[in-house]
Amino acid sequence: MKKALLALLVLGVLAGAAAGGWYFLRERRITAFASAPVTLPTAATVEIPSGTGPKRLAQLLAEAGVVTDADLLYLYIRREQLGPRLQAGEYEFTGTLTPGQALEKIVSGQVKTYRFTVPEGLRAEEILPIVASSELKLDLRKLERLAADRRFLADIGVPAGSIEGFLYPDTYTFTRKATEEAVLTKMVASALEAYRRANAQRKNEVKLDVLEAFTLASIVEKETGAPEERPRIACVFHNRLKMGWKLQTDPTVIYAMRLLRGVYSKNITKKDLETAHPYNTYTRVGLPPGPIASPGAAALEATLRPLDCEDLFFVSRNDGTHIFCPTLECHEAAVHEWQVQFFRKKRQQGN
Numbered sequence: 001m002k003k004a005l006l007a008l009l010v011l012g013v014l015a016g017a018a019a020g021g022w023y024f025l026r027e028r029r030i031t032a033f034a035s036a037p038v039t040l041p042t043a044a045t046v047e048i049p050s051g052t053g054p055k056r057l058a059q060l061l062a063e064a065g066v067v068t069d070a071d072l073l074y075l076y077i078r079r080e081q082l083g084p085r086l087q088a089g090e091y092e093f094t095g096t097l098t099p100g101q102a103l104e105k106i107v108s109g110q111v112k113t114y115r116f117t118v119p120e121g122l123r124a125e126e127i128l129p130i131v132a133s134s135e136l137k138l139d140l141r142k143l144e145r146l147a148a149d150r151r152f153l154a155d156i157g158v159p160a161g162s163i164e165g166f167l168y169p170d171t172y173t174f175t176r177k178a179t180e181e182a183v184l185t186k187m188v189a190s191a192l193e194a195y196r197r198a199n200a201q202r203k204n205e206v207k208l209d210v211l212e213a214f215t216l217a218s219i220v221e222k223e224t225g226a227p228e229e230r231p232r233i234a235c236v237f238h239n240r241l242k243m244g245w246k247l248q249t250d251p252t253v254i255y256a257m258r259l260l261r262g263v264y265s266k267n268i269t270k271k272d273l274e275t276a277h278p279y280n281t282y283t284r285v286g287l288p289p290g291p292i293a294s295p296g297a298a299a300l301e302a303t304l305r306p307l308d309c310e311d312l313f314f315v316s317r318n319d320g321t322h323i324f325c326p327t328l329e330c331h332e333a334a335v336h337e338w339q340v341q342f343f344r345k346k347r348q349q350g351n
Contacts, residue, residue: 030079033072034100040065043094045112048175054078057086057106067099076100082107088175113173118187120169120296121221123255127167127294131183142180155193165214165291166191191294198300206238206304215287217295217303222251225320230302232324235309245312247281255292256280263289273284318342 031276044064048057054077055070061165062070082103086223093102116134118127124147132140146152147163158166163184168191175184181199195210210214220234240247242251250268254280258264273280279288311330314322315338323338 010119026075027079030072030076033069033074035098035141036068037064037098039096040069043092043303045090045092048086048091048106049062049087052086052088054083054086061099064093066093066097066102073099077103082167087111102234111175113175114178115171115173116295117171118167118169120299121218121293122167124162124164124167124168136174136176136178136183138178138180138183143184146180147182152181152184156188158188159209159211160290162290163188165218165294168194168296169294169296177307181288194297198297198304201307202304206306208304211290212287213300213303214291215256215289217299218247218291218293219247219251220302221254221295221299222293223249224322226322227298229322230298231305231307232309232311233314233322234299234302234306236314236324238306239310239312241286243312244285246283246285247287249281252279252281252288252292255288315339 045115046060046064046066048060052060055074058067058070058073058077061067061073067073071278075101077086080103085107086103087106087109089109091105091110092112093105095222113215114135114226116130116136118130122130128143128147132138140187150161153161153163160166165185170187170190172183172186172190174186175207191214192210195213199213216234217239219237220230223233224230237247237249253268253272254264254266257268257275259279260275267326276283278284279292281288298303309324310326311324313325313334314329315325316322317338323334325334
């Protein structure tokens with residue numbers, strides 16, 4: 001009896017030792033696996049749906065080649081109690097990384113993002129295709145419908161019946177789940193935030209409301225390619241508004257003709273200048289009904305905090321900069337030099 005008990009005891013000790021050894025070896029395997037780097041030949045994108053459990057997650061990463069063993073990854077997730085911390089989303093894995101680093105990316109929610117950039121001074125019809133053609137793969141027709149939906153525009157804070165001027169020029173970052181509504185909402189929110197920052201520096205004598213500020217800023221944006229000139233360009237227009245003059249700015253004529261004829265052209269004719277239209281500032285006094293493009297932060301700041309000047313005119317030097325004049329006599333001399341003589345010399349030189 002004693003021999004039997006002793007044998008059982010010995011077997012128990014041996015079994016325990018074997019189990020302990022097996023457990024020890026397994027832990028070493030898991031630890032080594034988690035810290036062993038894997039080099040991906042190309043970027044791997046993995047979509048982790050909401051509600052994905054540790055086992056399925058391990059399978060997804062193994063199928064994408066991010067890890068070499070789904071079972072060991074599952075054991076590692078369980079050992080480190082990472083299951084409740086895993087976050088759904090689209091993840092991109094590149095280069096060389098360990099399974100532990102791959103999981104850290106998922107635990108911290110470092111989802112894949114997509115970017116697009118909108119330059120300053122573009123019209124909505126130019127901006128929406130940029131958004132649609134980004135890797136977000138949004139629907140251009142839906143974007144266009146939303147851009148003209150007065151209820152949607154009111155809900156996101158646009159103080160007009162058109163989104164024109166309120167698609168803020170910037171670089172945007174979104175995840176794959178971004179919708180057309182979410183993207184436009186963010187762009188408008190960025191425009192209104194830029195306005196709030198500019199408004200904090202507004203001069204007391206500037207009495208424009210939000211829509212008027214964006215409208216004039218869009219004209220300032222389109223009138224100069226020289227950033228340092230924006231405050232002075234804005235000053236000229238403010239002076240004309242105070243005196244009840246027509247703004248007589250070419251970009252508004254171009255915009256008016258685009259609305260009237262459905263064709264965009266930078267070539268302005270005498271007939272264009274004389275064609276009555278709410279956006280034609282050669283035929284109407286004051287600001288047009290709304291923006292003609294999307295102004296950037298600098299144009300908004302210049303509009304609400306213009307330079308102090310007495311200028312009423314500016315003439316292009318044909319290099320993106322302008323000559324500014326406070327009198328008609330000065331203006332006519334500048335026109336003769338930079339619009340008549342300049343182009344006459346170019347023709348004589350055969351350019």
